[in-house]
Amino acid sequence: MGTAERKEREKLHRKEEIIDAAEKVFFDKGLAMATMDEIAERAELSKGTLYLYYKSKEDLYMAVICRGHQILLKMFQQAAATGEPTIKLLQNIGEAYFAFYKRHHDYFRMFSFSENSQLQSQVSEEMRMTCAESGQCIGGVVQAVIQQGKEDGTYRPEVSPLEMSFVLWAHCRGVMELIDHIKSVPSDGIKRACSEVDFDKLYRKSTAMLVYAMLTEEARKNFKLEL
Amino acid sequence: MGTAERKEREKLHRKEEIIDAAEKVFFDKGLAMATMDEIAERAELSKGTLYLYYKSKEDLYMAVICRGHQILLKMFQQAAATGEPTIKLLQNIGEAYFAFYKRHHDYFRMFSFSENSQLQSQVSEEMRMTCAESGQCIGGVVQAVIQQGKEDGTYRPEVSPLEMSFVLWAHCRGVMELIDHIKSVPSDGIKRACSEVDFDKLYRKSTAMLVYAMLTEEARKNFKLEL
DNA sequence: GTATTAACTGACTGACGGTCAGTCAGTCGT
DNA sequence: ACGACTGACTGACCGTCAGTCAGTTAATAC
Incomplete structure (x- = not known):
């Protein structure tokens, strides 16, 4: 039955x-x-x-976050599976993350909020684990692409894929959070000072700066870094 | 009287x-x-x-944040006023930020939490402005050091001090928040994978990667970038 | 047709942010 | 010295909300 x-x-x-x-x-x-x-x-x-x-309001909140993780994971996987050269793949992932920020703004904000340790302590052990896992899958995609690039001579041999996946992830997030904060806080002082700043370009530039530092001398020859 | x-x-x-x-x-x-x-x-x-x-719990929260801003501002000002070469000054500021994260961990967490736009909307206009101002002073110190380095030929002429101060600020914060998150969330899975990672070094390395990208060819000769 | 189980309900509880009528110590004018 | 006045301070009270649980309803098993 x-x-x-x-x-x-x-x-x-x-x-x-x-x-x-x-x-x-x-x-x-x-x-x-x-x-x-x-x-x-x-x-x-x-x-x-x-x-x-759901055990609590906070658990329910984290369940929504998990759904967001699934969306971002799919975007990262697609970005990393185009068959292009590894240097392009990492760029694709960066773009995917930025696209996620723009298209799924609400999820992005929830991600930021959920890093808060006070919130984490309210969440059940079980839900915290589930969410941590889905988050790690996303990092795994980045790590794999860096590993690949290291093997094919795009990135320096001393590059640690795990470490650099952390750095790129944290960097992109930090920059997007700052952009979001500047855009959402209606302080005239800051707005005026930033009227000239093209935030989309700034995100790309800053990420390229990190990637550039990871490249072998050989790969740098074909990489134009604009500031 | x-x-x-x-x-x-x-x-x-x-x-x-x-x-x-x-x-x-x-x-x-x-x-x-x-x-x-x-x-x-x-x-x-x-x-x-x-x-x-204080008008509300949230206003009081932001008042505490303002106090934290004053502490960080002083640390930045001291770091930038040693009379050393500009490339060292930026390094000092990076170190100062990391020292703040370690010594004033609670303030740092409050800073992270306060970026949340839902919180901001609960704060009175007045307090929001006060806090935004004290925050901008901190950014101003970074911006001034980059400007100085640009003038003395350490950083490339196409570097925008405002933009790069944003990027460095956001980057350092993003990396520290990630470190903090990994350390505070007691997930065995992540802990095991990171047992080899020296987070202090990782912070320094990642920041140096950004600085390296800003340097002129001349300055790069004297800058050893370790990954 | 009856017993059992599981899904669901909503009134209730305790806790907390915020308010406001009232108290009281200190100051001023005479 | 004394009454009038001011404003800092109080805490009982209100509305709201997360979370609970005794009880209802519907589906399934026998």
């Missing part, structure tokens, strides 16, 4: 429906201003039911 | 005392878990009184 299997499927489906609802509310209000009552209403369930599927 | 002046002084002093108390609680609990009742108790005042001095 397939009753148990069907029940299992329905349960997973319900979990997804709750994330659908939670996502909208969190995007709109952020963690602090979102209420479980509103999420329940949007999901057409009672508040109590939400707690049958 | 100096009564009014004395009252004014006492009022400022009281504001500082409240920050003293708030700081301890926010360091310990973070914004969400901290309660105004606990801050009031620590400050030996009633909750109502806190609201005579």
Whole structure:
């Protein structure tokens, strides 16, 4: 009898429906201003039911983050699987990350927010692990591309793929967060000073600076670094 | 009669005392878990009184951040005023930022948290401006050092001091936030993979990569970039 | 048709941010 | 010295919200 299997499927489906609802509310209000009552209403369930599927508001928040991770992972995988030379692949990944920031702005902001250790301590061990795993998959893609480039002589032999994947990841994030902050805080002082700055170009330039430092002398000859 | 002046002084002093108390609680609990009742108790005042001095919990949080900005600003100014060559000055600033992260870890975390736009929208216009200003002073120090290095031929003429100060700032922050996240999230999976990584060195290396890209050909001859 | 199980509900609880009518110490004018 | 006044301070109170749980409903098993 397939009753148990069907029940299992329905349960997973319900979990997804709750994330659908939670996502909208969190995007709109952020963690602090979102209420479980509103999420329940949007999901057409009672508040109590939400707690049958997720342990806490924070767990639900992290579940939405996991969905975001899946989206970003797919974008990274596509960017890394075009068959182009490795130096182009890393560029593609950088572009993919920037595209993610622009197209999935709300997820990006949730990512930033979730790094907060106070939040992490509110999340169940289980959910934290699930989320950490999906996050590591993303880093793995970057690491693999760097490894590949090291092997084919694009990057210096002393480059550590793990370390450089950390650095590139942290750098891109840091720059995008800064851009986001400057754009969203309506301080005239800063806005005026930055009126000349082309943030899209700045992101590309800054990432290229790091990549340039990783290149072998040979590869640098074919790489034009613009500042 | 100096009564009014004395009252004014006492009022400022009281504001500082409240920050003293708030700081301890926010360091310990973070914004969400901290309660105004606990801050009031620590400050030996009633909750109502806190609201005579600060408009909201979020405003008080930002007031603590401003204090942190002052500390970091002083560290940057000292790092930039040793009279050493400009390339060393930028290195000093990078070191100062890292020292701040290590010595004033709690402030650093609050800085990260405060970039969140949902928080910003809860803060009064006035406090937001005050805090943005103190933040811009810090960036100004970096910008001035880059400008100086550009003039003395250390950095390429096409380098934009404003842009590069953004990039360096965002980069260092991004890397430190990542380090902090890896260290604080007790995920065995990540910990094992990173057992070999020397994060202090990684920070220095990654920052040097950016600086290297900014150097003129001449300056690169005297700069050893280790990966 | 009845018993059992599982999904779901929503009223309730405790905690917390923020308010405001009222208290009281210190100051001023006479 | 004394009453009037000011403003710093208080804490009981309000509305809101995360999380709980006794009870209802619907589906399945026998």
